[in-house]
Amino acid sequence: MESLNFIALVKFKKKGDQKLIAQNLKQLEVEEKEGIRYQSISWTLGRYDAVVMFEAPDEKAAMKVAISRGDWADIETLVAVPAVEARKLVEYVMPESFPTGVGNRKGEGSFWATA
Template sequence: MPTYVTLLNWTDQGLRNYKDTAKRAETFDAELQKLGVRLLNLYWTLGPYDVVAVVEAPDDETATAALLQRGGMGNIRSTTLRAFGREEVERIIAKTAG
């Protein structure tokens, strides 16, 4: 399945409710699973982003739907990157040999 790295920032609402962040992470995981998305890792971070999530989803549409659903709750804003593993990038490079 495709892998996605999502950089998350808390909104004002999310920051006000920072004490619930671990509980929200559990809910996040459960909601992702309902959509067929697998949470691989979740990290709370220092720097320009508050949280980094690494997920697998069947496709871009499903990944986007999951993040829209969570973003709609008002606690986070996200930037998502499609990540490619070694085998995937090797296949991509092989296609350039044309």
């Protein structure tokens, strides 16, 4: 089965210390053995403290990622559908949205073509 893509928007509840950082790094190793693949972890300015992009085998595995950090972070997890796959769904459900006389049906050069 293909992995699902997720985006986690993270707000820290408490200041990180060496113990918390070590605990999180150990958790990352455990999760990788369980099929979680981290694509990117970025600290951010603004509403969220970090944005994490990862793949998981299913929604339950993604929920476990968030729940395991619940004591030190508020995490909002989003399912991310690649633009190419979203375009296929829209084209299937609403074929009139992709008229053959206007541009390229594959959506090349448009928002829908981005990966």
